[in-house]
Amino acid sequence: MSEGLTWTVYDANTMTQAEIYGKVLCEIGKKNEKIVGLSADLAKSTKIGLFAEKFPERFFNVGIAEQNLFGIAAGLAKSGLIPFVSTMAVFTSMRACEQVRTDICYQNLNCKIIATHAGTSFGQAGTTHHCTEDIAIMRSFANMTVIVPADGIETANAIKACVDYPGPVYIRIGRGFEPKFYDNEDYGFEIGKAITLVDGSDITLICCGTTVLQAVEAARHLKENDDLSVRVLNLHTIKPIDKDAIYEAVCETRRIITFEDHNTIGGLGSAVADIIAESGKGCAFEKVGIPDCFCIVGYPDDLQNYYKLDSDGIIEKVRIVMGKDFEEDDDWEDEV
């Protein structure tokens, strides 16, 4: 069923995360000879195949052997190269979990992992191909940087930025049907720094990946119809997390909802919750994502709707959280 659903978008070359990733990798590969590419028989699907065509002598297909893929990448990094490793997120974070942790992270190697088909982006492929646990796994590894770009443009920025960023980096992207959010690359992307897309003082929506576009759409709707001043943060880097932006959101809006195409245990929401707890401030808070269950099977758009990750769901959640108090709230006597 899913085989025919590849790159049907009218201009996939400019819109998809994976496509842009492949092109950007070719660009930077031209400038930096230390960059090498690796895949486990998924070069075409993950778009690292573009790099393979351009630089065949710097590309290694290890076959369907993900543990081996990361072990080899660790060796190449150890020898001074900058390996870009691409396979599906589910195989990166779970099948090759030990190799990523021990071979790469433990040695703090300069290895860049581009994990595709993350979250529910390949929802129709079933549970074996869903990947709603990878952020939780990857952010728990010492030395690992975790980035979840909002779209293809941000993926390009993340790829470029990670070349000179020391240590292992995990960049989590979708399958390729994700819509474009940014118009161009000049919006101030910096690893570890959240982007305020919409300013507001009533509530903050903290998002990553595909939920960013949906949250901005929801904020616009809530402004027009509910007269709400909604702040939207694109927290593209889950680790190292932008504590200042979250702390500011806690202090200034006192209501936060996180939206992520990931399990609500251990992902973006949990990372944000840690900072809220550390702040010691009262904050009405909710994590929205895939709850503690295996995701149902379906098309990504339907799954986003089912799990309240589309703009309708976000609007619904905002209205609920706006009704919550962030502190004892029974003193309405005027100070005189």
Place this chain on the structure above:
Amino acid sequence: MVNQTDIIKSTIILRAMLPVMKILVSDDKKMNAKFSGLNAKVQFKAKNDNDETGACLIFKEGNLEIEQRICSNPDIEFTFSDIIKMNDFFCGKPVLPKISGWLNFFLLVKIFFLLFGMKILMPDSRPNTPEKKRLKVKMSFYMITTALSQYNKAGDSEMVKWTKKQPDRIYQISVDEDIAAYLRIKAGKSKAGRGTYTKKRPFVHLKFNGVDGAFPVVMNDVDMVTAVRNGLLVIEGSPEYGRDLGDFMVRIQNMLV
């Protein structure tokens, strides 16, 4: 015949205007000296149908507290035959209340002195020393934030409609480190507060450029738009809601003068 507007007006006078007497007593040096060490109770009350409404000025060691009740055994008592007359009295119109406690003549003089000092709030009162300008600005902003809250609590239909639709929001006014007041609104409820609200970012923040920036606005020498244009004021946040708030301020002011 007392109508709803008269009741709202008396609520604002008793609960928003009278309390800023505290600032007059604490911040004005002459006034402070006059009441230094004083212990006394002064009652203002008016008949309201079969009931009485009023506020009591309680001086403890020269410090003033205002209590919204009819207190027992006041040293001086001002009684008005109805709340319309009480409203007029506090708005500077010639009304003579029944006064009991003439034996406390010196206290009575001091109270008249204090009431006279409250005229600084009147639009036509134009102080010319920096201290008095500061006092007027501080008293005006403290009064207006409480007046807005009381206007809502008293049930003005327009204000209630406006506050009801809002989530938890702060309307902050700040002049400098010492002069700041805010209005918190949440789903129909309201609260006036002193100082800077630190638990949340203001939804609308009127930042005046010191007393010199605020004074022309308080005096109605310039409107808000001109004040912004001339650098006297910076308005951060929703312009629509800032305008609404300004409209309610004008309505309250028109009611009091």
